[in-house]
Every structure is written in C-alpha cells, then in structure tokens.
Amino acid sequence: MKKSLIALAVLAASGAAMAQSSVTLYGRLDASVGQTRTEATGAVPVASLTQTKIDQSNLNTTFWGLKGTEDLGGGLTANFKLESGFALDTGVGNTGIFERTATVGFAGGFGAVNLGRQYTAYDALRGATNNVWDSNLATTSAVWGTGVADYTNRVSNSIRYDSPAFSGVSGALAIGLGENKTATVDADQNLSLHIKYAAGPLLVGYGYQEQKAQTPAAPAVATGTVTNKYNLLGASYDFGVAKLTGSYNTAKNGTRDDKEYQVGVSAPFGKATVAAGYSHSNSTGTGLPELNGKGFTLVGTYDLSKRTTLYTGYKSTEVESGAAALTTSKASTLALGVRHTF
Numbered sequence: 001m002k003k004s005l006i007a008l009a010v011l012a013a014s015g016a017a018m019a020q021s022s023v024t025l026y027g028r029l030d031a032s033v034g035q036t037r038t039e040a041t042g043a044v045p046v047a048s049l050t051q052t053k054i055d056q057s058n059l060n061t062t063f064w065g066l067k068g069t070e071d072l073g074g075g076l077t078a079n080f081k082l083e084s085g086f087a088l089d090t091g092v093g094n095t096g097i098f099e100r101t102a103t104v105g106f107a108g109g110f111g112a113v114n115l116g117r118q119y120t121a122y123d124a125l126r127g128a129t130n131n132v133w134d135s136n137l138a139t140t141s142a143v144w145g146t147g148v149a150d151y152t153n154r155v156s157n158s159i160r161y162d163s164p165a166f167s168g169v170s171g172a173l174a175i176g177l178g179e180n181k182t183a184t185v186d187a188d189q190n191l192s193l194h195i196k197y198a199a200g201p202l203l204v205g206y207g208y209q210e211q212k213a214q215t216p217a218a219p220a221v222a223t224g225t226v227t228n229k230y231n232l233l234g235a236s237y238d239f240g241v242a243k244l245t246g247s248y249n250t251a252k253n254g255t256r257d258d259k260e261y262q263v264g265v266s267a268p269f270g271k272a273t274v275a276a277g278y279s280h281s282n283s284t285g286t287g288l289p290e291l292n293g294k295g296f297t298l299v300g301t302y303d304l305s306k307r308t309t310l311y312t313g314y315k316s317t318e319v320e321s322g323a324a325a326l327t328t329s330k331a332s333t334l335a336l337g338v339r340h341t342f
Contacts, residue, residue, distance in 0.1 A: 020071040025342075027064035030057050031088045032311075032337025043325035056088035058335040059135050059299070059311050063100055076108040100154070111163040118160055120192035121172035122209035122230060123153040128196075129203065129234030129247045131264020131277025132299050137313040139295025140262050140279045142331070146293040146319055147258045147283025148251035151209050151230050155190040168199035180214060186225060188213050194232075201238040208232070228253045242267040245277075256285040271303045281319075289326060293319035309339045 032055050040046035056062055065083035072078055083100035086093040094100075098117070105114030127134040144150050155176030162172045171194060178188030189212040196205025209230040234247035243266050251258040259282050266275035276298050283291040295317035302310045316332040 021069065023066060023068040025064070025066055028060055028062060028339065028341045029088055030060050030062050030337060030339045032056070032058045032335040034058070034333060034335030034337070036331070036333050038329070038331045040327055040329045042327040043322055044327045046329075054089050055335060055337075057136055058333065058337055059137060059301075059309075059313065059339050061085060061136060062088045065101070072106075074108075076106060078104075079107055079112075079114070080104045081114075109164065111161060114160050116158065117154060117156045118158055118174070119153060120151070120155055120176075120190065120209055121160065121162075121174040121194045122151060122192040122207040122232060124172060125194040125196060125205045125207035125234055126151075126232055126247065126249075129205070129236050129245050131245050131262055131279070132275045132297050132313075133266070135299065135313075137297050137299050137315050137333075137335075138262075138264075138277055138279070139297055139315050139317050140277075142317045143279040143281050143293040143295045143319060144249060144251070144258070144260045144262075146260075146281040146291045146321070147256035147285070148228055148253050151228070151251075152190065152211055155192075158190070165198070168197050169195070170198070171195040178212075185214055186212070201240075202235075203237075204235040206231075206233055226253055256283050256288065258283040273301050275299045275301075289322060289324065291320045291322075291326070293317070295319075307341045310337075311339060312336045 033053075034055060035050060035052045037048065037050045038046070039048035063083050063085040065081065067081040068079065070078045081101050081103050082098045084093065084098050085100050101116075101118055103114040103116035103118050105112060130138055130140055132138045141150050155174065157179055158174055158176040160172065160174035163170050173193045174190070176190030181187035190209070192207070192209040194205055194207040196203060211228045212225050214225055229252050230249060232247055232249045236243060236245040244264070246263040247261065249260040251260065260280065262277065262279035264275065264277035266273055276296070278296045279294065281293040295315065297313065297315040299311065299313040304310060312335065314332070314334045316330075318328060318330050320326050320328050
C-alpha cells in the first residue's frame with residue numbers, strides 16, 4: 001500500500017513538472033509553380049529572361065523551428081526559440097543551422113528579454129504595417145532599397161527588450177553588438193526601437209534603426225564606418241470589410257537621402273481573401289542622379305483549413321540604379337502555390 005502511494009506521488013510530481021515546461025516543433029512550408037521575368041534597360045542593359053519553374057517561399061518563407069518555455073514560478077518564465085530556413089524546392093538548408101532565430105531569455109510582468117540572433121525592433125513595426133500581410137509577394141524591400149540599401153531585419157549578438165502593453169501602448173528596444181572591433185575602427189553595431197499604440201481596429205507606431213558597418217578598403221583592412229539610419233511611421237486600420245495598411249520611411253547614410261512609402265488593402269470573402277499593395281521610393285544625393293523605384297502586388301488566398309492555404313499572386317517592380325548613367329531593372333513574378341503550417 002505504501003509503495004503504491006509513493007508511486008502515485010512520484011507520477012503526480014513528474015506530471016506537474018512536465019506541465020510547467022514544454023517544447024514545440026513548428027514550421028511553415030511554401031511551394032509554387034509559376035513564371036518569373038527579368039530585364040534591364042539603359043546604361044547596363046540585360047536581355048529579357050523568362051523562366052517557368054517550381055519555386056518556394058513566394059508567399060511566406062519556408063522554415064522549421066523549436067520553441068520552449070518553462071514556468072519558474074511567480075509569473076516568470078524561461079523561453080527559447082530556434083528557427084532554420086531551407087529551400088523547399090531543393091531541400092537545401094540556408095547558411096547556418098539556426099540563421100533565422102536563436103534566442104534564450106525570460107518573460108514576466110515586466111515584459112520579455114531575449115539574447116541571441118533575432119529580429120530588430122524596427123522590423124516588428126515594419127512587418128505589422130506592410131502591405132499584403134508582409135508576405136514575400138510585397139515589393140517593399142526591393143523598391144525601398146533604391147538608393148540606401150534596405151535595412152537588416154535580423155541582428156546577431158543582440159539583446160532585445162519588449163515591454164508589456166499599457167492601455168494599448170507598448171514598445172521594444174534591440175541592440176546588436178559587433179565583434180569585429182580593431183585598434184582603429186569601432187565594431188559593427190545595430191540599434192533599433194519602436195513604440196506603438198494598438199487597440200481595437202487601430203495600430204499606429206514609430207520605428208527607428210541605426211546600422212553601423214565597417215567599410216574595408218582591402219581584405220582585412222578597415223578604414224571607416226558607414227551608418228544607415230531609418231525612420232518609419234506606420235499604421236493599419238481594420239474596417240471589418242477591409243483592412244488598410246500604410247507607412248512612410250526615410251533612409252539616410254550621409255551620401256543619399258531616400259524617401260519611401262507603401263500602401264495596401266486586404267478584404268476577406270469567407271475563406272478567401274484578396275489583397276493589393278503599392279510601394280514607391282525616391283533617392284537623392286549631392287552630385288548624384290535622382291533614383292526612383294516602384295512596385296505593385298495583387299494576391300488572392302483561399303483557406304482549405306486552419307493550416308493549409310492555396311494562393312495566387314502577381315508582383316512587378318521597376319527600380320533605377322547607377323552613379324552616372326541610369327539603369328532601369330524590371331522584374332515580375334506570377335505564382336500559384338500552397339502554404340502549409342505545422
């Protein structure tokens with residue numbers, strides 16, 4: 001009788017311990033069949049090229065991951081997250097095992113603190129206000145890099161703090177510490193933050209990111225730093241019958257001054273949803289030619305279940321480049337695919 005009671009006590013204790021911690025395997029798979037077309041005209045022309053192919057990650061990036069949490073008591077939890085991307089059409093993994101995310105940290109009433117490789121705080125607001133659900137069919141990243149290179153969305157060697165929401169107001173701060181400092185040049189650094197108000201159908205916020213990168217003049221010889229600064233104002237409003245998103249961004253690095261915007265709308269029709277987006281950029285600089293870029297997207301999705309979605313989409317971009325004579329690069333993608341989450 002005593003042995004039975006002891007065994008029951010051990011089982012109960014182990015069950016309670018297991019209930020306080022968990023590890024989840026999750027991921028997303030995206031594959032499509034479609035056609036891409038590229039060409040360039042102007043100073044550096046490239047002949048038109050059309051390809052019909054099986055592609056991957058056209059709507060959303062394919063990856064798999066592990067995440068876990070442990071209840072430490074008193075409202076405090078320990079958490080980790082590991083994510084790895086790969087090409088679904090070939091099965092080839094990305095460079096690095098967990099190049100998408102690799103973090104460990106704590107969460108509680110104070111918010112959350114995580115260490116490792118993770119998304120910047122600026123990226124969180126940009127994604128929340130980007131058109132066509134911030135999917136890979138959005139043209140924002142391609143168009144907004146016309147003059148100043150587009151921002152880095154993930155940063156290694158970083159610490160990030162996310163605050164709890166107070167009456168709809170919350171924020172985040174992330175700092176990436178470089179590990180390549182020399183006797184004459186400071187290390188790479190990445191600083192980002194956002195503050196937003198999100199309540200009911202409205203989201204509005206401001207995001208900032210500053211990237212300092214060494215500029216090598218020759219292999220292993222660093223001569224200075226280049227600092228890119230990004231300022232973002234973004235918002236979304238859900239009317240029920242349709243959701244509007246939009247943002248305005250500036251990007252500067254001391255050489256070029258870019259002004260960029262994007263808008264989008266999505267409307268649900270039962271299990272189907274239709275979305276459209278447009279992005280634009282203008283880049284100027286003293287003694288440099290003016291550069292412009294534009295792109296638009298049209299996407300339709302149909303949910304077969306909570307985890308499986310069919311989609312079709314078309315996107316087109318036209319971007320100028322060049323330090324003197326201009327080159328205009330054009331690209332378009334038409335895809336029909338399926339996305340499955342687990």
